[in-house]
Amino acid sequence: LASEEPPGKKQAAQSSKDELWHPSWVEATGERTIAQRLRAGPQDGEKMKLFTSWFCPFAQRAWIALEEKGVDYSYVEINPYEVDPQLPGGYTKKQLPIEVKKAMYPDFVQSSPRGLVPAVADPNGDKVWESLHVVQYVDERFDHPPFFLPKGDPLKRAHVRIWSDFVTERMQKNFYMLLMDQDPEKQATAKGAFFAECRTFAKAMSTDGPYFLGKEISMVDIALFPFWQRFLWVGGYYRGLVMPDDPEFRRLQSWWEACSERPAFKNTLV
Amino acid sequence: LASEEPPGKKQAAQSSKDELWHPSWVEATGERTIAQRLRAGPQDGEKMKLFTSWFCPFAQRAWIALEEKGVDYSYVEINPYEVDPQLPGGYTKKQLPIEVKKAMYPDFVQSSPRGLVPAVADPNGDKVWESLHVVQYVDERFDHPPFFLPKGDPLKRAHVRIWSDFVTERMQKNFYMLLMDQDPEKQATAKGAFFAECRTFAKAMSTDGPYFLGKEISMVDIALFPFWQRFLWVGGYYRGLVMPDDPEFRRLQSWWEACSERPAFKNTLV
Numbered sequence: 011l012a013s014e015e016p017p018g019k020k021q022a023a024q025s026s027k028d029e030l031w032h033p034s035w036v037e038a039t040g041e042r043t044i045a046q047r048l049r050a051g052p053q054d055g056e057k058m059k060l061f062t063s064w065f066c067p068f069a070q071r072a073w074i075a076l077e078e079k080g081v082d083y084s085y086v087e088i089n090p091y092e093v094d095p096q097l098p099g100g101y102t103k104k105q106l107p108i109e110v111k112k113a114m115y116p117d118f119v120q121s122s123p124r125g126l127v128p129a130v131a132d133p134n135g136d137k138v139w140e141s142l143h144v145v146q147y148v149d150e151r152f153d154h155p156p157f158f159l160p161k162g163d164p165l166k167r168a169h170v171r172i173w174s175d176f177v178t179e180r181m182q183k184n185f186y187m188l189l190m191d192q193d194p195e196k197q198a199t200a201k202g203a204f205f206a207e208c209r210t211f212a213k214a215m216s217t218d219g220p221y222f223l224g225k226e227i228s229m230v231d232i233a234l235f236p237f238w239q240r241f242l243w244v245g246g247y248y249r250g251l252v253m254p255d256d257p258e259f260r261r262l263q264s265w266w267e268a269c270s271e272r273p274a275f276k277n278t279l280v
Numbered sequence: 281l282a283s284e285e286p287p288g289k290k291q292a293a294q295s296s297k298d299e300l301w302h303p304s305w306v307e308a309t310g311e312r313t314i315a316q317r318l319r320a321g322p323q324d325g326e327k328m329k330l331f332t333s334w335f336c337p338f339a340q341r342a343w344i345a346l347e348e349k350g351v352d353y354s355y356v357e358i359n360p361y362e363v364d365p366q367l368p369g370g371y372t373k374k375q376l377p378i379e380v381k382k383a384m385y386p387d388f389v390q391s392s393p394r395g396l397v398p399a400v401a402d403p404n405g406d407k408v409w410e411s412l413h414v415v416q417y418v419d420e421r422f423d424h425p426p427f428f429l430p431k432g433d434p435l436k437r438a439h440v441r442i443w444s445d446f447v448t449e450r451m452q453k454n455f456y457m458l459l460m461d462q463d464p465e466k467q468a469t470a471k472g473a474f475f476a477e478c479r480t481f482a483k484a485m486s487t488d489g490p491y492f493l494g495k496e497i498s499m500v501d502i503a504l505f506p507f508w509q510r511f512l513w514v515g516g517y518y519r520g521l522v523m524p525d526d527p528e529f530r531r532l533q534s535w536w537e538a539c540s541e542r543p544a545f546k547n548t549l550v
Contacts, residue, residue, distance in 0.1 A: 123480075136435045143441045150434035164420035165406040171413045210393075 040064075040280035043077070047085035058083040061118045061129040063090060067182075067236035070278050072128035072144040074232045077274035079152040088118055088127050142174055145229050158229040166223065173214055173222065174233035180207040182237050188249055197249065205254060212258035219261070220268030227272070235269050238262070239279070310334075310550035313347070317355035328353040331388045331399040333360060337452075337506035338411040340548050342398035344502045345415045347544035349422040358388055358397055412444055415499050428499040436493065443484055443492065444503035450477040452507050458519055467519065475524060482528035489531070490538030497542070505539050508532070509549070 044064065060076055060083050062069035076083045090111065093100040111118070111125040122129035122139040129139040130147070138147040149158040159167040184207055188200035211234075215222050222230040245251030253259045269275045314334065330346055330353050332339040346353045360381065363370040381388070381395040392399035392409035399409040400417070408417040419428040429437040454477055458470035481504075485492050492500040515521030523529045539545045 136438075138435070138438045138442070140442055140445065143438050143445075146441065147434050147438040150437060164417050165408070167420060168406075168408045168413050168417040171416065172408070172410055175410065175413075 039277050043277045044085055044087075044280070047083065048087070056133050058133065059086050059117070059121075059131040060084070061086045061088050061115075061121055061127055061131070063088050063127050064280050066127050067240055068126075068141040069128035070236035071141040071232050072130060072148070073278045074235065074275055075145040075148040075158065076130075077277050078156055078158075078227070078232070079148055079154070081148070081152060083130075086118065088115055090125065090127065142171075142178075142229065142233060145232055149229070156227055158227070158232060160223070160226070160228065169214075170223070170228045170230055173211065173230045176207075176211060176214075177230070177233045177237060181211060181234070181241075185237070185241055185245065188251070189244065201249075201251070208253075208262060209256075209258040212261045215261055215265065217261075220264055222265070227269075231265075231269055231275075235266075235275055236278070238266055242266075309547050313547045314355055314357075314550070317353065318357070326403050328403065329356050329387070329391075329401045330354070331356045331358050331385075331391060331397055331401070333358050333397045334550050336397050337510055338396075339398035340506035341411040341502050342400060342414040342418070343548045344505065344545055345418040345428065346400075347547050348426055348428075348497070348502070349418055349424070351418070351422060353400075356388065358385055360395065360397065412441075412448075412499065412503060415444075415502055419499070426497055428497070428502060430493070430496070430498065439484075440493070440498045440500055443481065443500045446477075446481060446484075447500070447503045447507060451481060451504070451511075455507070455511055455515065458521070459514065471519075471521070478523075478532060479526075479528040482531045485531055485535065487531075490534055492535070497539075501535070501539055501545075505536075505545055506548070508536055512536075 047060075058076070058081055060069075060072060062073055062085065064087060073085075089101070090105055092102045092104045092106055094102045106114070106125075108119070108125045115125075117131065118129065119125050121131045121137040124139075126139065128141055128144055129137065130144055131137050132151065136147075136151070138144050145158055159170050181204065184200055184204035188197055188204055191197050191200060216224040218224050221227045222234075241251070242253075253263070270279075317330075328346070328351055330339075330342060332343055332355065334357060343355075359371070360375055362372045362374045362376055364372045376384070376395075378389070378395045385395075387401065388399065389395050391401045391407040394409075396409065398411055398414055399407065400414055401407050402421065406417075406421070408414050415428055429440050451474065454470055454474035458467055458474055461467050461470060486494040488494050491497050492504075511521065512523075523533070540549075
């Protein structure tokens with residue numbers, strides 16, 4: 011999503027002011043969160059650093075995790091792309107070579123050896139990368155509720171990991187094919203596969219909601235939220251995607267509404 | 281590896297007696313483990329079931345985990361392929377449709393919704409699938425040493441997860457490209473990438489060995505062992521792969537020797 015351009019129509023959003031994003035997000039709480047967290051302070055060396063890119067759904071997972079745990083982190087914006095001043099926002103969507111990233115963002119590449127967001131660096135020296143592994147690290151490093159994996163329940167913990175991966179590997183991958191393919195017939199196939207995976211996911215959700223596991227949030231909610239945001243708005247904008255109206259998608263809609271109301275999730279909406 | 285045929289030369293191994301496998305493995309402990317675990321007993325309904333295929337490196341991870349924890353499990357062999365009696369062993373390497381698997385192996389598909397090995401079913405009703413998630417589940421379900429993720433160490437636990445994924449996503453993927461590509465130039469590129477990823481991995485290993493983290497095994501060792509076995513023998517057989525002789529590959533070689541001596545690992549060598 012972040013690194014390639016969906017062909018056709020127009021360029022992907024270059025800022026959160028872009029018309030691509032829903033109007034209600036222009037003054038979104040995410041922008042306020044960023045402004046507040048970017049403000050340097052003398053105590054910043056003592057804070058956990060979040061290396062992120064504002065548009066990246068993977069990085070947003072780590073961001074939600076820190077917000078949920080109430081961590082006093084500092085926000086470090088990384089532009090992983092070559093800059094071309096001719097383009098709006100300067101974003102070329104061409105990944106900078108790792109050597110260039112290393113020169114531009116030495117702290118970041120020390121925390122993320124392949125130069126990909128998200129990553130976190132703790133003042134104690136800990137460095138962790140890969141979105142779901144950052145979420146689990148934050149859960150264990152800040153060992154208090156809300157817990158992203160239910161403590162002492164090996165089965166539920168396994169299912170949380172399985173369904174978090176399912177979001178990336180099944181739902182997101184099919185959505186990405188729908189977005190990138192130019193052939194209408196292949197788009198239709200990808201859309202069908204995407205809907206089927208969404209239904210499989212919905213059937214694994216608790217029936218007493220609102221969250222995936224029920225009354226408590228978990229890593230699965232954190233894993234899906236940034237992507238569902240893009241399924242709705244990027245999908246609607248580029249592909250006229252309208253979610254079906256059936257019990258599975260109604261369950262997902264009530265899940266989306268519940269998550270959107272949660273401050274830690276809302277604080278990351280840009 | 282298991283599901284497609286490397287083009288050229290000959291078919292992949294159809295049994296552990298195949299010449300593809302190293303002669304020392306013909307009488308391997310893995311075969312004895314299987315024979316012992318397959319023997320039905322009146323108490324089998326009370327045992328954890330391991331759904332596996334003897335040739336599958338992903339399934340072997342779950343198998344090692346159960347052996348390491350000393351679990352009294354029963355071994356359930358799944359042939360995920362269409363059978364053609366004309367072919368040696370009957371293996372076509374064509375995945376059966378999920379409906380057929382459901383009819384043939386109802387218990388298995390209940391434990392693994394996409395019909396992929398490995399999966400485990402606990403007599404208490406727990407069902408878990410996906411290799412690394414089974415390993416973590418087994419670690420938490422049998423809450424005693426050896427621990428596959430070091431207890432109470434969020435950073436080390438994160439790194440164990442990160443480097444376990446690295447095995448699958450970087451080392452194994454490049455090896456697979458080397459194996460499947462027919463163009464010698466592309467094979468050379470894939471081999472270079474594979475060696476580079478192996479060196480990156482080796483540099484992340486503890487220097488005081490023998491295991492990835494040092495004196496104690498972890499999920500990383502379990503994640504890599506089945507693949508390293510295939511890098512050595514399948515790679516050697518099909519592609520004349522010889523591991524370089526440098527500090528990184530010597531570290532990996534000493535790791536391989538230490539793991540091969542460990543009973544739980546050795547018990548899965550087929």
